[in-house]
Amino acid sequence: MAIAGTADDLYAAGEIARPRRYRTLRALLRKKIAMIAIFYLVIFYSAGIFAPLVAPYDPNDQELTVEARRQPPSSEHIFGTDGLGRDLFSRVLYAARTTILFTLVVILTGGLILGLGLGLLAGYRGGWVDTAIMRIGEVLGGLPTLILMLAITASFRTRINGLSFWLEDHTWLGDDAKTLVKFTIIVGASVPFAWIGSSRIVRGQTLSIRESSFVLAAEAMGASTWRIVTRHILPGVMPLFVVGLSASMAGIAGAEVALSYLGLGIDPPGASFGNLISDAGFVRTFEQYPHLLLASSMPVVFFFFSWNLLGDALVDLFEPRTHTQG
Amino acid sequence: MAPGLLGYTIRRLLWAIPVLFVISVIVFYMLRLAPGDPVDAILAKNYQEEQAQILRKKYGYDQPVHIQYIKYMNNLARGDLGISTRHRDFTASEVILPKIWVSTQIGFMALIITFALGIPVGVYAAMARGTFLDPLTISSWLALDAIPAFVMVPLVQWLFALKLGIVGLGYQGVWSSHMILPVLILSLPGVAGVARLMRASVISVLNEDYIRTARAKGLKEQTVVITHITRNALLPMITVIGLSLPGITAGALFVEQLFGIPGIGQESLAAVLAPDFDVILALVLFGSFLFVMANVVIDIVYSVVDPRIRLGAARGS
Numbered sequence: 254m255a256i257a258g259t260a261d262d263l264y265a266a267g268e269i270a271r272p273r274r275y276r277t278l279r280a281l282l283r284k285k286i287a288m289i290a291i292f293y294l295v296i297f298y299s300a301g302i303f304a305p306l307v308a309p310y311d312p313n314d315q316e317l318t319v320e321a322r323r324q325p326p327s328s329e330h331i332f333g334t335d336g337l338g339r340d341l342f343s344r345v346l347y348a349a350r351t352t353i354l355f356t357l358v359v360i361l362t363g364g365l366i367l368g369l370g371l372g373l374l375a376g377y378r379g380g381w382v383d384t385a386i387m388r389i390g391e392v393l394g395g396l397p398t399l400i401l402m403l404a405i406t407a408s409f410r411t412r413i414n415g416l417s418f419w420l421e422d423h424t425w426l427g428d429d430a431k432t433l434v435k436f437t438i439i440v441g442a443s444v445p446f447a448w449i450g451s452s453r454i455v456r457g458q459t460l461s462i463r464e465s466s467f468v469l470a471a472e473a474m475g476a477s478t479w480r481i482v483t484r485h486i487l488p489g490v491m492p493l494f495v496v497g498l499s500a501s502m503a504g505i506a507g508a509e510v511a512l513s514y515l516g517l518g519i520d521p522p523g524a525s526f527g528n529l530i531s532d533a534g535f536v537r538t539f540e541q542y543p544h545l546l547l548a549s550s551m552p553v554v555f556f557f558f559s560w561n562l563l564g565d566a567l568v569d570l571f572e573p574r575t576h577t578q579g
Numbered sequence: 580m581a582p583g584l585l586g587y588t589i590r591r592l593l594w595a596i597p598v599l600f601v602i603s604v605i606v607f608y609m610l611r612l613a614p615g616d617p618v619d620a621i622l623a624k625n626y627q628e629e630q631a632q633i634l635r636k637k638y639g640y641d642q643p644v645h646i647q648y649i650k651y652m653n654n655l656a657r658g659d660l661g662i663s664t665r666h667r668d669f670t671a672s673e674v675i676l677p678k679i680w681v682s683t684q685i686g687f688m689a690l691i692i693t694f695a696l697g698i699p700v701g702v703y704a705a706m707a708r709g710t711f712l713d714p715l716t717i718s719s720w721l722a723l724d725a726i727p728a729f730v731m732v733p734l735v736q737w738l739f740a741l742k743l744g745i746v747g748l749g750y751q752g753v754w755s756s757h758m759i760l761p762v763l764i765l766s767l768p769g770v771a772g773v774a775r776l777m778r779a780s781v782i783s784v785l786n787e788d789y790i791r792t793a794r795a796k797g798l799k800e801q802t803v804v805i806t807h808i809t810r811n812a813l814l815p816m817i818t819v820i821g822l823s824l825p826g827i828t829a830g831a832l833f834v835e836q837l838f839g840i841p842g843i844g845q846e847s848l849a850a851v852l853a854p855d856f857d858v859i860l861a862l863v864l865f866g867s868f869l870f871v872m873a874n875v876v877i878d879i880v881y882s883v884v885d886p887r888i889r890l891g892a893a894r895g896s
Contacts, residue, residue, distance in 0.1 A: 400851065
């Protein structure tokens with residue numbers, strides 16, 4: 254019995270448990286499916302982030318001759334070309350960029366600021382603050398999300414056309430101004446619905462940690478609320494929060510794809526999987542030019558699938574009971 | 580009904596009122612303040628200022644927004660959802676009710692298939708846990724969940740209608756063979772979600788004492804799985820089924836659009852794009868109301884099915 258051993262000796266002897274995050278990470282690495290998902294996501298993210306370096310052509314370079322349009326995949330254009338003779342592979346790379354940027358912004362605002370912030374507030378403060386936040390979340394979660402998102406985007410798009418022209422003329426944004434404005438609108442339409450799930454998870458965790466003895470001890474020592482929340486509660490909340498986010502990732506990214514598909518999100522010439530698919534997604538088009546739909550949908554389908562698998566694997570590592578909310 | 584239950588139900592319903600009120604105000608103002616109103620859409624290319632004035636007066640769009648809102652709420656209190664401008668001068672309820680009915684039938688069929696497949700798949704995965712069959716089962720259903728409807732539809736239309744010629748594509752009413760593809764596309768992606776929840780529920784039941792007792796009594800494994808494990812694991816599924824019910828009335832926008840089904844999903848897209856103010860509002864309020872009701876009904880069902888659940892007590896103030 255080592256009485257004065259180092260922490261490592263104690264880990265080895267099984268006297269104390271290893272810190273949870275390492276255990277989780279190692280358990281995750283053991284799951285083959287999760288590894289494949291992570292592998293694909295790394296490729297997707299690097300392709301999107303480094304799109305300007307990787308793309309063989311300018312994604313907006315049109316070539317309107319009969320031979321150049323809707324070419325099947327070849328060594329020159331590995332995904333073929335689209336209806337305007339643009340290189341589809343380059344467009345897919347830039348579409349990945351749109352997806353990455355959109356999910357990042359929604360997760361930072363809706364997930365991190367609203368979801369985590371409101372969840373901590375509701376869980377730690379309790380009382381009417383808790384009731385109000387949770388009930389609002391409950392009712393917002395029950396609204397017909399898609400119709401509302403459509404209504405928000407449809408009414409704001411025409412409304413701030415003026416703004417995007419102004420930005421185009423008066424700032425350095427130039428042609429990007431229109432895309433930026435449309436991007437902001439779909440982010441604004443998604444965020445009100447993106448915080449609900451994660452704030453519920455965070456609140457639940459906060460409630461249980463708040464009652465633990467180390468929080469009571471910190472309170473007794475006179476630690477400030479800020480310190481208690483950030484140093485004592487946050488570390489315990491983070492793992493499940495991250496799990497929840499990764500499970501909802503596909504849904505968040507899917508919102509942008511669906512809106513762009515309907516012509517309410519990112520419009521051409523801006524590239525988004527939504528508008529790439531809508532250009533290719535009719536059965537007669539598919540019959541004649543199958544590469545258009547396959548090349549523009551498969552990358553994002555695998556993206557959704559990978560996040561779903563990863564989320565599933567992560568949820569599984571934490572207690573299976575987290576699935577059931579009764 | 581237990582005494583606590585009634586109070587709890589009433590409190591829940593009362594909470595919904597201010598939130599629904601706020602939402603109706605926001606949606607109402609958002610629609611009216613956007614440029615381009617239904618009158619522009621009606622007149623389109625033949626826009627003439629005089630005619631527009633007459634129409635605006637007729638529909639009341641010439642008045643200040645808060646007056647319009649008060650009028651709308653007054654009518655709503657009498658059960659009048661307003662007038663559609665896209666289908667000229669039909670009332671909003673005449674427009675949406677038949678379409679909601681079409682979508683609800685299709686959604687209901689899909690829901691039944693989703694749960695009929697998802698529950699056994701979940702039980703199977705839970706019983707196979709620890710082997711590769713468990714993650715394999717769930718992952719293969721998750722793959723279907725990852726394919727958006729608007730990608731899936733052209734693929735299956737091409738394969739089953741054009742290539743194999745098994746089914747036709749046009750809409751011929753809800754109860755025809757042409758509905759097989761839409762219903763399957765609506766139902767199969769949901770299987771993974773149901774299966775995951777069912778799997779988790781089964782796993783948490785497995786450790787219960789009564790399961791050990793059942794096995795110790797020497798019951799057949801089949802009996803244990805079906806009558807002891809599955810039946811008890813189904814309890815949390817009440818919430819899942821209940822919360823899925825209001826969703827089926829909302830229709831499936833992409834599937835309806837691509838298969839030409841005259842359902843409410845298609846109508847909501849058209850209404851938003853037109854815009855058709857009263858129809859959009861009616862759809863949003865109808866959907867929200869159903870969701871609140873579903874929540875209340877679920878709680879009541881729970882307290883009937885499992886008397887141990889004391890409402891309100893476990894949920895804090």
